[in-house]
Amino acid sequence: xxxxxxxxxxxxxxxxxxxxxxxxxxxxxxxxxxxxxxxxxxxxxxxxxxxxxxxxxxxxxxxxxxxxxxxxxxxxxxxxxxxxxxxxxxxxxxxxxxxxxxxxxxxxxxxxxxxxxxxxxxxxxxxxxxxxxxxxxxxxxxxxxxxxxxxxxxxxxxxxxxxxxxxxxxxxxxxxxxxxxxxxxxxxxxxxxxxxxxxxxxxxxxxxxxxxxxxxxxxxxxxxxxxxxxxxxxxxxxxxxxxxxxxxxxxxxxxxxxxxxxxxxxxxxxxxxxxxxxxxxxxxxxxxxxxxxxxxxxxxxxxxxxxxxxxxxxxxxxxxxxxxxxxxxx
Amino acid sequence: xxxxxxxxxxxxxxxxxxxxxxxxxxxxxxxxxxxxxxxxxxxxxxxxxxxxxxxxxxxxxxxxxxxxxxxxxxxxxxxxxxxxxxxxxxxxxxxxxxxxxxxxxxxxxxxxxxxxxxxxxxxxxxxxxxxxxxxxxxxxxxxxxxxxxxxxxxxxxxxxxxxxxxxxxxxxxxxxxxxxxxxxxxxxxxxxxxxxxxxxxxxxxxxxxxxxxxxxxxxxxxxxxxxxxxxxxxxxxxxxxxxxxxxxxxxxxxxxxxxxxxxxxxxxxxxxxxxxxxxxxxxxxxx
Numbered sequence: 018x019x020x021x022x023x024x025x026x027x028x029x030x031x032x033x034x035x036x037x038x039x040x041x042x043x044x045x046x047x048x049x050x051x052x053x054x055x056x057x058x059x060x061x062x063x064x065x066x067x068x069x070x071x072x073x074x075x076x077x078x079x080x081x082x083x084x085x086x087x088x089x090x091x092x093x094x095x096x097x098x099x100x101x102x103x104x105x106x107x108x109x110x111x112x113x114x115x116x117x118x119x120x121x122x123x124x125x126x127x128x129x130x131x132x133x134x135x136x137x138x139x140x141x142x143x144x145x146x147x148x149x150x151x152x153x154x155x156x157x158x159x160x161x162x163x164x165x166x167x168x169x170x171x172x173x174x175x176x177x178x179x180x181x182x183x184x185x186x187x188x189x190x191x192x193x194x195x196x197x198x199x200x201x202x203x204x205x206x207x208x209x210x211x212x213x214x215x216x217x218x219x220x221x222x223x224x225x226x227x228x229x230x231x232x233x234x235x236x237x238x239x240x241x242x243x244x245x246x247x248x249x250x251x252x253x254x255x256x257x258x259x260x261x262x263x264x265x266x267x268x269x270x271x272x273x274x275x276x277x278x279x280x281x282x283x284x285x286x287x288x289x290x291x292x293x294x295x296x297x298x299x300x301x302x303x304x305x306x307x308x309x310x311x312x313x314x315x316x317x318x319x320x321x322x323x324x325x326x327x328x329x330x331x332x333x334x335x336x337x338x339x340x341x342x343x344x345x346x347x
Numbered sequence: 348x349x350x351x352x353x354x355x356x357x358x359x360x361x362x363x364x365x366x367x368x369x370x371x372x373x374x375x376x377x378x379x380x381x382x383x384x385x386x387x388x389x390x391x392x393x394x395x396x397x398x399x400x401x402x403x404x405x406x407x408x409x410x411x412x413x414x415x416x417x418x419x420x421x422x423x424x425x426x427x428x429x430x431x432x433x434x435x436x437x438x439x440x441x442x443x444x445x446x447x448x449x450x451x452x453x454x455x456x457x458x459x460x461x462x463x464x465x466x467x468x469x470x471x472x473x474x475x476x477x478x479x480x481x482x483x484x485x486x487x488x489x490x491x492x493x494x495x496x497x498x499x500x501x502x503x504x505x506x507x508x509x510x511x512x513x514x515x516x517x518x519x520x521x522x523x524x525x526x527x528x529x530x531x532x533x534x535x536x537x538x539x540x541x542x543x544x545x546x547x548x549x550x551x552x553x554x555x556x557x558x559x560x561x562x563x564x565x566x567x568x569x570x571x572x573x574x575x576x577x578x579x580x581x582x583x584x585x586x587x588x589x590x591x592x593x594x595x596x597x598x599x600x601x602x603x604x605x606x607x608x609x610x611x612x613x614x615x616x617x618x619x620x621x622x623x624x625x626x627x628x629x630x631x632x633x634x
Contacts, residue, residue, distance in 0.1 A: 084441050132621050135628045139384050139440050139584060143576040144624065147617055150573045154613030272569060276386075276448045283445060313460060319452030323431075326445045330438075 025289050025334055026211065026220070029341070032334065036291055043197055047190045058189045059261070060305070065196045066257045068297035069203055071281040072290045073250035076207060078279065079287030080216065081243045082223030083134075086142050086275050087149025088251055090129070093270030095122040095252030096259035097156065100168040108172035111186070115174065119252035125152070126248020127241065134240045149275055157267045167266025170259050186260065196257055200294070203250060207290045219243050223288075284325060286332030295333055351481040356602055362491050364598025365498035369553035370571060371578040371590040372505060373546025379585025380522040380542050381436050386447040389572025390454035391547050395420060395554025396563045397458055400467045409472045413555045417548055424547030428540050436539075455565065464565050469558040494556050501552070502591065509587065518542060522585070574601075577616055581623045583630025592631060 025032070043065070047058060070092055077083040098118035103109045133144045156162045173192070176184035186192050210216045218239050221229045226236050259265045268274065277300065285296025303321060307314040329336050374388045398419060402412035431450075435443050470476075471490045478486035509515040520528040521538045529535045554567075561567070578597050582589025597616050604615035623631065 078441070084444065086444065132624050136624065139378065140580060140629065142384065142440060142444060143580050144620070147573060147577050147580065147620055151614050151617035154617075158613045159610065272573070276444075279441070280445060280448070283441070313456050315452040315459075316456035319449045319454075319456065322449030322452065323446055326442050326449065327434075330442055 025286065025292075025338055028289060028291055029338075031341070032291060032337070036294070039294075040197075040201060044194075047193055055189060058193050060301075062189075062193050062196050062261055063258070064298050064301045065200045066254050066261065067278075067281065067301060068294040069200055069257070070251055070254035071278055071285075071293035071297040072203060072207055073247045073254065074278045075282045075287055075290055075293040076210075076219075076243060076247045076250070078282050079289070079292070080211060080223065081219040081240060083240065083244070084142050084279065085133075085145040085244075085247075086272075086279065087129075087145035087147070088247070088278050089272075089274035090149035090152040090270045091122040091126050091248035091251040092255035092258070092274065092278075093156075093265070093267070094125050094152065095119055095255035096265040096269050097163070097168070098122070098252075099174070099256050099259040100163070100170045100265045103170050103172055103174075105171060108175035111174035111176040112178065115253070115256055118256045119249050122252025122255065123245050123249030126251075127245040130241045130244035130248070134237060134244055146272065146275070149270060150272065153267050153270050153272075156270070163265070163267075165267060167264060167268075170263045170265065173260045173263070192261060196261075199253065199257065203253065204290055204294065207250075211290070215239070215242075220288075280322060280325075283330070284332055286334030289334070292332050292334045299333060351485045354481065355485065355487055356606055358487060358491065358495070360598040360602035361595070362495045362498075362598075363602060364595040365495050365502070366553050366557055367571075367574055367578055367597060368502060368591050368594035369498055369549050371575045371582070371594055372502070372587050373549040374575050375579050375582065375585055375587060375590045376542055377546045378579070380518060381432070381539055383432055383435060384440055384443050384447070385432075385546075386444060386572065387450040387454060388447075388546070388550055388575060389568030389570075390451055391420065391424075391550035391568075392554040392571050393566075393568035394423075394454060394458065395551030396469075396558040396561075396567060397462050397467075397554075398551065399555035399558040400469050400563045401462060403469055409469065409559070413552065416555050417552055420548045420551035421544045423551075424544035425540055427547070428543035432543060433536070433539065451569070454568075458565065466562050466564040468562045471559045488560075490559060494560070497556055498553075501549070505549075505587065514538075514541070574616070577620050579630075581620055581630060583633040586630070586632040589630055589632030 028036075043061065046061065047054070051057070070088075073091075074085065074088045077085050077088070095118040098121050099109070099114060102114045102117065129145075129148045133141060133148060136144050157165050173186040176182075176186055176195075184191055184195065186195060211220075218229065218234055221232075221234070222236050222239060229236050255269065258269070281296040281300045282293050283296065284300050285294065286292030304314075304318060307317040307321070311317065331338075370388065370392055373391075374385060377383055377385055377388075395416060398416040399409065399412050402415055403409045406412055406415070431446065435446055471488075475489045475493050478488045479492075480486045507515075509518060517528070517533050517538050518541075520531075520533065521535050525535060528538075574597065578590055578593045581596065582591075582593035596619065600615050600619050601612070605612040608615070627633070
């Protein structure tokens, strides 16, 4: 059984206002002078990148009802693509390397999707995980692909266009704004997609795939297309991650990365993309908080995950929705 | 590859496959009967190995350590089923995935607090710490044969338990139709507890008997977990017989892959899985 419980497909006014406020706050953040702003800029950029990654998974997990436990594979592949495309002595152009990396990840998702999309429920979870592990070992075992140590990305991509050098990604603030624009753009794209005919078919597959087939939709093709698109968008996130950190290793496509993405989507509330963003920020914040608190952070993180699953399986937005309903009833 | 070498690799693949079967059998039983996917299954393997190391150094005897360790594993499995898993049988698979992923973190940290993060080795018991000579310079360690023998004995015991005893009959009935079984006055909750404890014990025993040949290290659970998933997917979820056939196949492909094509050895098993999925999307022995 897949999961029929998408939260709040149509976002209430309150949530929309909150998201807009959040975007404005992010856009204003670099303007606040502070000693440690470099650190926070990097951290927020990373959170935004993970939010893109979580949204790409939400397209599968929340919208289509396909729980992929191997989504990090496509995130990592695009990161590695940037590492290979960047020469040792000069930066690579953003304008062709980003599409190549993202589409490469999307192509890998299509190939793997061809095998996994024909499975259902629990098989899908296990098989996506197994294929991601296969990609992991391909890079982990081969010295030519970086091996267990990974690879360095010597330069951030060069965004100059026909001699115009207005965007310099080596600058932390510029990179921050670039990521923010990508986040907002992909969010807007996915929200449009959700209510397009294609998005409606995907939601129909989540609710009842047999019925969609009976109505005459070739669900295999739709699911495969969703898998490929999700892989491509995960690739965008992975590319940005590699550009920001300047480093890729097999852990980027590891089992923990995939599980964290699922957790982000759940934590926020799935099926509406806004939840994925909220979840990614909340999850990363909690993780940093626990890591600063104690060296036994795994115990806290594990307990946190267990508690969320037991008490808030519909995520933060789901909690908010319940709270508002109670208020209306009173 | 000459015959002696071939024989060594064949025995190794058999031993690896049987060990995987011990883990996959518990995973597939727990899924087949309770409908729970358990990512923390690999953690039980790791805890078993650490228990063997710790108890063997206390008692000075691996056999005694395994006996006591098995009792601890049964108790742990029983308690986990009672406290947590029981409440997740009817929840979404997604919730089960997350719950058990959270448990992986908790088990890793508990292990780190109790026994630290060092790599340890467990001595092979004196009695079986010798090798059978095959040619002038090739020999085969007896302990590996002992592992295979123990696994075969346990597999036969499992077969006997499930298909020949009254408890096994109840387990099969519970897997087939839960409500009807309850209506007949069988305590299905007790059956679930027994099956879960059995699965945990099998995983922990696998970790304990494997500890002398594979050193005991943090994170040893996650690699074995993924192999178990591959085995269960190939065999068909819920089928113990399928798990046995698939585990032996995976053992063969992995071992001979490492010898014949070391560059892609890590991927060979997954290619096998992809092939099976194309041909039978629900595994070889789907029930």
